[in-house]
Amino acid sequence: MLPVEIAGSPIVLVKGEDGVIRAFHNVCRHRGAKLVAENLFSRKTFVCPNHSWSYSLKGQLLVRPHFYGGDSHDVNHSPCHRANLVEVRCAVWHDWVFVNLDGEAKDFSLYIEPITRHLTGYDFSELGFGDAIEFEIKANWKLAIENFIEPYHVFSCHPWLNSFVGMAEREPLTFEDHVLRCGYNFQKTDPARGEGLPYFPNLSAEKKNRGDWFVLFPNFAFEVFPDQVDVFIATPLGVDRCHETIAIYFIGEGAHAVEYASAREGVLKNWQDLNSEDIGIIERMQGGRASERFDGGVLSPYWDPVLQHFGRLTYHYLGEQN
Ligand code: FES
Numbered sequence: 119m120l121p122v123e124i125a126g127s128p129i130v131l132v133k134g135e136d137g138v139i140r141a142f143h144n145v146c147r148h149r150g151a152k153l154v155a156e157n158l159f160s161r162k163t164f165v166c167p168n169h170s171w172s173y174s175l176k177g178q179l180l181v182r183p184h185f186y187g188g189d190s191h192d193v194n195h196s197p198c199h200r201a202n203l204v205e206v207r208c209a210v211w212h213d214w215v216f217v218n219l220d221g222e223a224k225d226f227s228l229y230i231e232p233i234t235r236h237l238t239g240y241d242f243s244e245l246g247f248g249d250a251i252e253f254e255i256k257a258n259w260k261l262a263i264e265n266f267i268e269p270y271h272v273f274s275c276h277p278w279l280n281s282f283v284g285m286a287e288r289e290p291l292t293f294e295d296h297v298l299r300c301g302y303n304f305q306k307t308d309p310a311r312g313e314g315l316p317y318f319p320n321l322s323a324e325k326k327n328r329g330d331w332f333v334l335f336p337n338f339a340f341e342v343f344p345d346q347v348d349v350f351i352a353t354p355l356g357v358d359r360c361h362e363t364i365a366i367y368f369i370g371e372g373a374h375a376v377e378y379a380s381a382r383e384g385v386l387k388n389w390q391d392l393n394s395e396d397i398g399i400i401e402r403m404q405g406g407r408a409s410e411r412f413d414g415g416v417l418s419p420y421w422d423p424v425l426q427h428f429g430r431l432t433y434h435y436l437g438e439q440n
């Protein structure tokens with residue numbers, strides 16, 4: 119049982135005995151206590167800490183102790199649907215769970231199709247979790263996502279990265295539906311990117327020298343290299359604060375074999391350094407935008423259309439709610 123918060127709503131994820139991952143609103147149907155407050159393992163039921171109502175892992179109400187008074191319990195699996203946990207639509211893609219709170223999103227496989235069509239040849243079943251690093255940032259989550267996808271700042275903010283792949287080698291950014299994308303071919307490997315790590319098996323020659331970035335609107339992003347996948351999630355904590363998680367996955371033995379330990383450490387350190395540079399600039403973006411004279415800015419016709427698209431998507435969904 120894994121409690122999470124999605125857009126301010128407490129949600130709990132659980133893997134049932136049937137192996138299916140489900141999401142529920144993490145709230146007891148009696149008087150609204152949060153059901154699960156920490157990661158719990160090997161539980162067969164949800165039990166509310168308040169008056170011990172219990173629910174199956176599929177969300178069905180099981181027992182309400184003393185519900186009818188004294189020693190009079192409700193143990194008949196009441197058919198009252200209002201007493202079952204409220205399930206939330208979710209989809210699992212590889213190691214990642216996507217939740218749709220209003221249940222209105224299109225089928226997830228269609229939602230993510232503009233990404234999956236670019237991943238032919240990468241066998242994601244080979245991915246093994248390496249490590250994750252977390253950051254608290256004093257900036258809106260959208261600035262973090264924009265910074266992740268736009269490489270325009272690289273020559274200025276990340277000189278090392280620029281020497282690995284220069285600005286002229288970076289392809290124009292593209293977007294389609296809920297997906298933003300950029301990428302490049304690189305000419306050389308680099309220790310900070312984890313030199314010597316195993317590659318995806320049977321990768322084409324072209325993809326052995328390729329890095330691709332994707333954002334799946336709103337806040338799930340990742341980049342794919344021949345030897346790793348790095349997932350980036352920006353979680354809003356308020357209008358001017360967010361939390362970033364960077365989760366690093368390696369290929370096959372690369373995820374755990376001792377011989378790759380220093381390469382993995384190099385990747386991790388690189389992410390720490392790189393992201394610290396980014397956080398500094400993201401927080402300055404937040405600060406600058408407090409100016410009453412910021413009017414939306416003047417955009418580069420080459421680098422910034424993808425950010426315009428991100429803005430349009432945000433406006434569309436916020437507009438629908440207001
Ligand atoms: S609030 Fe959960 S059992 Fe009463």
Ligand SMILES: [Fe+2]
Nearest residue numbers: 265275276396
């Ligand atoms: Fe950056």
